[in-house]
Amino acid sequence: MTKITLTRPDDWHLHLRDGVMLKAVLPETTRDFDRALIMPNLVPPVVSAKDAALYKRRILDALPSGTFFEPKMTLYLTESTNADDLSSAYKEGLITALKLYPAGATTNSASGVTNFDAIRPVLEKMAEIGCPLCVHGEVTDPSVDIFDREAVFIERVLDPIRQKTPGLKVVMEHITTKEGVEYVKSVDAGLAATITTHHLFINRNHILAGGIRPHYYCLPVAKRESHRLALREAATGADPRFFLGTDSAPHFDHLKEAACGCAGCFTATNTMPLLAQVFDEEGALDKLEGFTSLNGAAFYGLAPNTGTLVLEKTNQPVKFPEALATPEGQVTIFDPAQPIFWRVFQS
Ligand code: NCD
Ligand code: ZN
Numbered sequence: 319m320t321k322i323t324l325t326r327p328d329d330w331h332l333h334l335r336d337g338v339m340l341k342a343v344l345p346e347t348t349r350d351f352d353r354a355l356i357m358p359n360l361v362p363p364v365v366s367a368k369d370a371a372l373y374k375r376r377i378l379d380a381l382p383s384g385t386f387f388e389p390k391m392t393l394y395l396t397e398s399t400n401a402d403d404l405s406s407a408y409k410e411g412l413i414t415a416l417k418l419y420p421a422g423a424t425t426n427s428a429s430g431v432t433n434f435d436a437i438r439p440v441l442e443k444m445a446e447i448g449c450p451l452c453v454h455g456e457v458t459d460p461s462v463d464i465f466d467r468e469a470v471f472i473e474r475v476l477d478p479i480r481q482k483t484p485g486l487k488v489v490m491e492h493i494t495t496k497e498g499v500e501y502v503k504s505v506d507a508g509l510a511a512t513i514t515t516h517h518l519f520i521n522r523n524h525i526l527a528g529g530i531r532p533h534y535y536c537l538p539v540a541k542r543e544s545h546r547l548a549l550r551e552a553a554t555g556a557d558p559r560f561f562l563g564t565d566s567a568p569h570f571d572h573l574k575e576a577a578c579g580c581a582g583c584f585t586a587t588n589t590m591p592l593l594a595q596v597f598d599e600e601g602a603l604d605k606l607e608g609f610t611s612l613n614g615a616a617f618y619g620l621a622p623n624t625g626t627l628v629l630e631k632t633n634q635p636v637k638f639p640e641a642l643a644t645p646e647g648q649v650t651i652f653d654p655a656q657p658i659f660w661r662v663f664q665s
């Protein structure tokens with residue numbers, strides 16, 4: 319049997335939601351992760367330092383007793399974000415980044431940005447104080463095909479923002495295309511990208527071939543196979559600018575299995591075994607720790623976690639739970655659609 323020991327991982331893109339859902343999904347992350355960057359797209363969104371402080375308190379209050387977990391908070395960038403409020407929240411260590419959602423691009427993004435010129439003073443303040451900008455990188459122009467929206471965003475929105483704001487640190491969240499990978503590689507400094515677990519497993523056929531499978535529907539939507547392979551190469555390669563952000567995004571099953579289903583894959587429960595499988599298949603188990611535990615921390619200027627997580631390879635495929643029960647309905651756990659031979663070792 320093979321065992322590997324990693325520094326405890328970080329998840330640099332996580333949706334914990336609130337209330338009953340928060341309580342249900344939080345232990346699924348804290349089991350294997352010591353820190354996560356918490357997405358602010360609640361309803362209403364987390365837009366001020368005060369909102370972030372209150373949300374952080376609700377997360378800490380929902381932790382199972384005796385569990386160590388450090389939520390790294392973000393603010394939802396709107397056209398009325400206050401540069402002084404964000405600046406003091408960042409300097410105090412209350413927030414770690416701001417999140418840019420183009421208005422209407424994804425789940426709960428109605429308060430996002432339409433006029434990118436309106437956020438220029440905020441972006442300049444962020445560059446000045448070193449606060450990173452995390453972006454959901456898709457245009458919302460209805461004339462752009464959904465499979466092209468990430469590539470077009472880089473050209474029309476992201477590159478102009480970066481050119482006009484020297485020194486701004488940017489993370490392209492949940493990249494899904496080889497254009498995303500290439501853009502990160504083409505830049506010298508100040509740009510990184512997170513990659514999700516599910517985009518390393520699925521391409522668009524998983525969603526659409528042989529029946530429509532709502533539990534594989536997320537945004538940005540999975541692209542064709544060549545893009546999945548480019549993501550695998552980036553994640554398992556040596557470039558430290560690619561790191562894990564699961565984008566684990568729980569929705570109740572009845573809201574996904576609907577005529578107009580919600581976007582998001584819930585991967586918190588089985589992410590680490592699934593990633594071990596990917597890195598093993600790519601002959602890159604030695605790169606797994608960088609991807610899950612070191613590269614992101616380095617980008618955010620933090621020391622790695624101190625504890626360890628052990629993964630073991632099994633002879634038989636591992637059976638994972640199919641769903642997480644909550645008092646308000648169940649949440650289907652991401653199915654990788656292939657056998658997995660890794661699990662977290664419980665000593
Ligand atoms: C996320 C969600 O459900 O909040 N959904 C998703 O498909 N990824 C939002 C997001 O990260 O874009
Ligand atoms: Zn997103």
Ligand code: ZN
Pocket residue numbers: 331333357565566567
């Ligand atoms: Zn997300």
